[in-house]
Amino acid sequence: MPVTTTASPPSAASSAPSGPARTERKPSRDTAAALGFIAPALLGFVAFYFWPTLRGLWFSFQEYDFFDRPRFVGLDNYSRMLGDETFWNAMQVTLQYVAINIVVQTVLAVLIAVLLQRVTRSVFVRSVVVLPFLISNVVVALLFYWMLDAQIGIVNAAITGLGLDAIPFFGEQDWVVPTIALVNVWRHMGYTALLVFAGLMTIPEGLYEAGRVDGASEWRMFWSITLPLLRPVLALVLVITVTGSFQVFDTVAVTTSGGPGDASRVIQYYIFDLAFQRLEFGYAAAVSVVLFAILAVVAFVQLRLTRANESDLA
Amino acid sequence: MSVQTPVEPAAAGPTRATAAPVQKAPKDRRAGIGRVVAWATLVLIMLVTLFPFYWMLRTALSNGTQLATDPSSPLPVGFTFGAFERVLGLSTTAEAQAQGGSGAAIDFWLYLLNSLLVATLITAGQVFFGAMAAYAFARLRWPGRDAVFFVFLTALMVPPIFTQLPNFLLMRDLGLLNTYAAIVLPFFFMTPFAVFFLRQFFLGIPREVEEAAVLDGAGTVRRFFRVIAPMASGPLITLAILQYIQAWNEYFWPLLVASDRSVRVLTVGLGIFRSQTPQGTPDWAGLMAATLMAALPIVVLFAVFSRRIVDSIGFSGIK
Numbered sequence: 349m350p351v352t353t354t355a356s357p358p359s360a361a362s363s364a365p366s367g368p369a370r371t372e373r374k375p376s377r378d379t380a381a382a383l384g385f386i387a388p389a390l391l392g393f394v395a396f397y398f399w400p401t402l403r404g405l406w407f408s409f410q411e412y413d414f415f416d417r418p419r420f421v422g423l424d425n426y427s428r429m430l431g432d433e434t435f436w437n438a439m440q441v442t443l444q445y446v447a448i449n450i451v452v453q454t455v456l457a458v459l460i461a462v463l464l465q466r467v468t469r470s471v472f473v474r475s476v477v478v479l480p481f482l483i484s485n486v487v488v489a490l491l492f493y494w495m496l497d498a499q500i501g502i503v504n505a506a507i508t509g510l511g512l513d514a515i516p517f518f519g520e521q522d523w524v525v526p527t528i529a530l531v532n533v534w535r536h537m538g539y540t541a542l543l544v545f546a547g548l549m550t551i552p553e554g555l556y557e558a559g560r561v562d563g564a565s566e567w568r569m570f571w572s573i574t575l576p577l578l579r580p581v582l583a584l585v586l587v588i589t590v591t592g593s594f595q596v597f598d599t600v601a602v603t604t605s606g607g608p609g610d611a612s613r614v615i616q617y618y619i620f621d622l623a624f625q626r627l628e629f630g631y632a633a634a635v636s637v638v639l640f641a642i643l644a645v646v647a648f649v650q651l652r653l654t655r656a657n658e659s660d661l662a
Numbered sequence: 663m664s665v666q667t668p669v670e671p672a673a674a675g676p677t678r679a680t681a682a683p684v685q686k687a688p689k690d691r692r693a694g695i696g697r698v699v700a701w702a703t704l705v706l707i708m709l710v711t712l713f714p715f716y717w718m719l720r721t722a723l724s725n726g727t728q729l730a731t732d733p734s735s736p737l738p739v740g741f742t743f744g745a746f747e748r749v750l751g752l753s754t755t756a757e758a759q760a761q762g763g764s765g766a767a768i769d770f771w772l773y774l775l776n777s778l779l780v781a782t783l784i785t786a787g788q789v790f791f792g793a794m795a796a797y798a799f800a801r802l803r804w805p806g807r808d809a810v811f812f813v814f815l816t817a818l819m820v821p822p823i824f825t826q827l828p829n830f831l832l833m834r835d836l837g838l839l840n841t842y843a844a845i846v847l848p849f850f851f852m853t854p855f856a857v858f859f860l861r862q863f864f865l866g867i868p869r870e871v872e873e874a875a876v877l878d879g880a881g882t883v884r885r886f887f888r889v890i891a892p893m894a895s896g897p898l899i900t901l902a903i904l905q906y907i908q909a910w911n912e913y914f915w916p917l918l919v920a921s922d923r924s925v926r927v928l929t930v931g932l933g934i935f936r937s938q939t940p941q942g943t944p945d946w947a948g949l950m951a952a953t954l955m956a957a958l959p960i961v962v963l964f965a966v967f968s969r970r971i972v973d974s975i976g977f978s979g980i981k
Contacts (some may be wrong), residue, residue, distance in 0.1 A: 382802040396848040400825040462836050479712075486932050597823075639823065
């Protein structure tokens with residue numbers, strides 16, 4: 349459940365502050381106690397993270413329909429993907445979704461965060477902007493499905509009120525992905541803004557004072573102080589939001605079920621569809637391995653960028 | 663916006679120091695205008711954030727059959743509590759249908775109870791077992807500790823969909839499909855986030871505190887429950903709130919393993935409610951009443967703990 353993971357930089361370096369230099373205190377008793385303390389979490393880890401990861405890999409080389417015995421098919425599932433138009437379409441739809449979602453969301457989040465930093469730090473304002481994030485995807489999806497209804501939704505009532513044509517937000521191929529992407533921007537922008545805001549709070553106030561003494565405008569200070577110093581935090585925030593964005597499912601499942609046609613059949617919905625509607629479990633597992641690989645590459649590249657930026661900063 | 667500032671000498675010029683007093687007045691005015699624009703933007707963002715919630719309420723208080731007559735009315739159309747009544751099962755089938763409901767039972771109370779039960783169990787398990795593991799990682803010395811912790815952390819990187827397909831099979835093979843156990847178990851013993859989050863706080867508690875307890879002859883278990891856990895009660899509560907909200911909002915996993923009516927949670931129930939479209943148009947008023955009530959516990963929780971939640975988002979607690 350990575351969604352609420354408030355930015356968690358893997359700080360393995362700080363994992364042992366007490367260090368080995370400290371006096372060893374009854375290590376054998378500690379080990380026995382530690383085993384007891386860690387046993388439930390270890391059980392959970394092995395049973396629901398480690399084992400299913402291995403099993404998922406294994407199934408990606410099998411053909412399995414939930415009933416008959418799994419049959420080893422080598423790399424067939426992977427080679428099948430190459431010629432699977434629905435798969436490539438799902439990839440394309442997902443990428444389009446991620447691009448719109450992330451670009452709009454990040455720009456808005458930075459804007460909100462800077463406003464929070466420079467104008468007000470009120471807890472009330474911060475609470476309001478983060479509120480949508482605490483509401484479930486399903487509720488948000490239904491709410492916007494109603495507000496964006498082609499006939500009697502309020503948004504289209506406003507649009508037709510201005511003398512324009514109503515927009516079938518969820519009903520037309522060209523509109524559906526941007527619509528879903530923007531609905532999720534609404535849900536996530538405040539949360540993302542708070543992550544960015546936390547990063548902004550680490551920028552020393554003195555820099556802005558110095559900037560003011562030099563007569564720099566707020567606009568100038570944003571580009572010369574805020575943004576460069578924010579880059580490492582922004583990269584980390586992007587790792588979280590991009591990986592989350594690739595796994596969009598709930599909104600699609602509740603509103604369009606992948607339609608119209610395959611226009612909103614994102615990769616995770618396709619995996620769900622393959623496994624539970626078409627009962628092609630092995631193939632679904634293979635597609636999920638590919639999704640996993642993509643996310644790993646994205647995270648790796650972004651974290652490398654972060655590190656490069658950090659050396660920049662010092 | 664630059665229209666308002668007529669004379670704006672290049673601030674970087676060599677006469678900067680002497681020009682400062684002269685420059686002061688227009689600069690302040692510009693800063694003032696900038697503040698107004700900034701506040702206006704912020705208010706606009708808050709309105710965009712809050713309006714959908716108002717619209718949810720406005721629709722829920724409307725009469726379903728009259729909604730189409732005035733789609734842009736800012737107030738409820740044909741004000742009634744009918745939508746809430748039919749969602750809560752307080753109205754007869756005829757009454758419900760008269761207001762645009764499907765007449766089918768929605769079982770809101772059942773789903774609500776299921777959601778409460780499942781979210782509570784998940785939260786309790788995660789926080790308790792997560793705290794135990796975090797304590798072992800932060801405070802006890804044992805061989806392989808850092809390696810095991812690193813392996814735990816990698817679980818943060820695995821996308822849920824990847825493990826959920828095999829986990830579904832596991833639940834099926836254990837004969838647990840459509841039980842509470844199936845919804846709860848994968849999140850019950852640990853999530854990497856809970857362990858990671860709490861470990862950071864435990865690391866920050868001064869070692870001397872525990873050493874005093876050691877001198878008193880307290881064992882590991884006693885130190886954990888009597889010393890560490892009370893000192894970390896703040897982070898424990900914060901984690902509990904965050905994980906409760908998360909569990910309450912979970913959709914994909916319960917949809918996979920517990921779509922059966924008797925164990926259906928609210929999110930899954932809402933999804934099904936949406937697909938029950940009686941005469942072509944969905945029962946929007948009923949749907950909005952249901953979503954409103956489904957979101958209400960979270961909104962209340964948030965209203966009570968907003969500062970705690972807001973402060974927990976970010977890097978501060980994690981560093």
